[in-house]
Amino acid sequence: MRKKLIVVGPTPPPHHGVSLFTNNLINSDLKRHFKIILLDTADRRTKPNMGRFDIVNIYLGVKHLLKLFMLFLIYRAEILYVPISQNILGFFRDGLFILIGKVFRASIVIHLHGGIFDRFYNNAPHIFKKFIRFALSNVDRAIVLCDRFVNIFDGLIPAEKVRVVNNGIDCAISEERFRDRGRRKRDSKEKVLFLGTLDKRKGFIDIIRAIPYIIKHNKNVEFVIAGKWHFQEDGEEAVRLIEEFNVRDYVKFPGVVSGNEKWDLFLGSDLFVFPTHFIEGQPLVVLEAMMAGLPIVATPMGCLECMLKEGVNGFFTDGSPEDIAEKIVYLLRNKGLREKISEYNRKEFLEKYTWNKCVENLVKVIKEV
Incomplete structure (x- = not known):
């Protein structure tokens, strides 16, 4: 008999990492193993309202706590996620x-x-640290995204209760489409792709600053910077730098891309650059790049440090424009290495980072309790 599992979490809208994960999870193979009861904690306002101290969030918090209490009274669930x-x-x-x-x-x-x-x-007030310790002392299993984070609960949750479950995404690029990627290129230019929120902290400004160094060595290159602007001032700085460096002919901003347009963009590119300054979790966009077989140039932030191997999945950069340029120029000069990395990244994605693999590992952890 399947155990009853209450899944707490938001569903879209708004669309963001956790809401998409929750939505995928409750519709996944998890249903075969557990009777799922959803407590939807979504705030249907825009994403910036998340985590803010305002009357609506207080109301939603109280509402969701009462609803969880009622769900336990009604269903007597054995597990809470x-x-x-x-x-x-x-x-x-x-x-x-x-x-x-x-x-x-x-x-x-x-x-x-x-x-x-x-x-x-570490930055929480002393009294709130006590609350955190007390709450986490009741946890039976804690899931983190990668090996780098297995010690993130040191002193709060015993190490034997911590498990690693990598993120996963659906394989939207078939093997046939992957093998056909060379013919999808619309011109002979070598394409360098950045895709994500156009926020200075994600490193896209550093890519623009790297362009003058790169085109000294390779003028047959195009930089595609795709995504939604996060701050107006970042957009203004990007435009100013492009004009200052006189590199307008080398840069394209296609805006937000999705569906087949996004996969065509990945498949038509030669490498992916992600010089983020955030302590990232496990960015889904990097998994997408691996799915498309793109060599990756990234800063060793968050899970990227243990996901990617130097010279195998691509190269790490310190995030400076000069170092970004050096790594890009090296990869563009070495087509054979790019092809080798491409095959490796695609294979590693299929072995470790598909959605089915993520759910399979999650089921194993939940069944332990």
Whole structure:
């Protein structure tokens, strides 16, 4: 008989990493193993409202806590799954979710989708640290995204209760389409791709600053910087630098891309650059690049440090324009190496980072409790 599992988490809209993960999870193979009961914690307002201290978030927090209490009364679920926050308001709610679960003697599985929980804990007020410690002392399993984060709960959750489950995405690029990628290129230019939120902290400005160094060695190159502008001032700086460096002919901004347009963009590129300054969790866009077989140039932030191997998946950069340029020029000069990395990244994606593999590993962890 399947055990009853309460899954706490937001569903879209708005669309962001955790809401998409929750939506995929409740519609996944998890249903074959557990009877799923969803507590949808979505705030249907825009993404910037997440984690803010305002009357609506307080109302939603109280509403969701009461609803969880009622769900336990009605269904008597044996397991509670909670993706935890890394801010005070969010974790206060999540901690209360955990404690309600323990009142009903449920096994508690938490899932950390980020990579700064240790920093959040260390910077929290003393009294709130006590609350964090008390809440986490009731956890039966804690899931992190990669080996780098297995110690992120040191002193809070015993190491034997921590498990690694990599992110995963559906394989949207068939093997036939992957093999046919060379013919998808519309011209002979070598294409360098950045895709993500156009936020200076993601490193796309550093890519623009690297272009003058790169075109000294290779003028047959085009930089495609795709995504949504996050701050107007970042867009203004990008335009100013492009004019200052006189590189307008080398840069394209296609905006937000999705569906087949996005996959065609990946398949028509020669390498992917992600010089983020964030402590990333496990960026899905890097998994997408691996799916498309792109060599990757990235900073060793968050899970990227243990996901990617130097010279095997691509190259690490320190994030400076000069170093970004050096790594890009080297890869553009070495087509044979790019092809070797391409095959490796595609193979590694299929072995480790598909959505089915993610769910399979998640089921194993939940069944442990």
